[in-house]
Amino acid sequence: MTPRSPFATRTVRAVTLATAAICATALAGCGSDSDTETAAASSLQPAPAEYDLSTVCPENVVVQLQWQPQSDMAGVIGLLGPGYSIDTDTKSVTGPLVFDGGDTGVDITLRAGGPAIGFQSVPSAMYADDSIDLGLVHGDQLIAAATDQRVVGVTPLLQYNPSILMWDPQTHPDQTTIADIGKTDETVVVSKDQIFPQWLVAKGLLKESQLDTSYDGAPARFVGDPTIAQQGFANSEPYTYEHETPSWNKPIAYAMVKDAGYDVYASNVSVRADRLEEMSPCLEKLVPMIQQTGKDYVGSPEAINATIVDWVSADVGFTPYSEGEAAYSAELLKDKAVIAPGTDGVWGSYDMAKAQSNIDDLTPILNGGGAGLPTQLPADQLFTAEFISDQVR
DSSP: OOOOOOOOOSHHHHHHHHHHHHHHHHOSSSOOOOHHHHHHHHTOEEOOGGGOOTTTSOSEEEEEOSSSOOGGGHHHHTTBOSSOEEETTTTEEEEEEEETTEEEEEEEEEEOOGGGGTTOOHHHHHHHOTTOOEEEEOHHHHHHTTTTSOEEEEEEEESSOOEEEEEOTTTOTTOOSHHHHHTSOOOEEOBTTOSHHHHHHHTTSSOGGGEEOBOOSOSHHHHHOTTSEEEEETTTHHHHHHHSOTTTOSOOEEEEGGGGTOOOOEEEEEEEGGGHHHHHHHHHHHHHHHHHHHHHHHHOOHHHHHHHHHHHHTOTTSOOOOHHHHHHHHHHHHHTTSSOBOTTSOBTOOOHHHHHHHHHHHHHHHHHTTOOOOSOOOGGGTBOOTTOOTTOO
């Protein structure tokens, strides 16, 4: 791996602001930044010394998201300050890393995942590209990657994954749980990279014969065949199918996978295991900022939602993300305690007993699919509370 200096020279900032100014007038394959935003970035006040990252972090902290930008990534998107530059070619955005209104002395680049990286996993992307400093990795995928692409979660953005199975309540009026689906021969359409469907089969909640792994994210299959069940997210599809899918535009019914017992930390801010020591000085300061940003989002989501909607609207390659969906999502993430403090009252904390239980539960299932994980896998190899501040309550 090519050595990278942790000291920020702000060269990237100069380029970023220049690019933002160009994009504001040219609109050529980059951002939708306004002159006002650029001026705002230039006038940012330096953060207090305790929040200065310039001597401990890379000059541009690169974060790989697991999908296109959306509200459940608020803990890291909320660090993106004004004057950011959107690059539609690389599906990324770069701007000052700001905390509590102050410039921390470094930049942050957020890169979209999913189709933007050929649907490869975030750990795979992190090991293929040394420029990625951090990635958002769901707990089950973090466990699955432990053999050859081990990453370590340093704080979870989400206490659990808001995945759901959804169905048409008119076609299936008696269904209320995932177990109810398993009592039928109903086809369950999921994507091939999801781990929870195999867990549901292993627990006897679904039958292997019910699974159809051809889900591509489009609504056409569900709209055309309301007899099926389909994967989704509680903070997205219930709103978009009722309000933004003209061929459907009515309520759906759903059950959360978490309510079936699949309680796995989600969107873990993660670092490559072989870079943990190198990144530790940065993480000591950065992780508490991420914790606080997630907490603040629950109380006041509007500004971060506006950033997400702006980024998505500037790139025709993204699935549209409306103000209505962002607001619905923020409310659900709060009401369902998806973004919430842990059992210890600390936002962004780990319960290591829960993490170990997840590992022990999933390892034999993943090994059944050829993961090659060791039968004994200590939680502290995959999760660490070292950088989490217990003051964020």
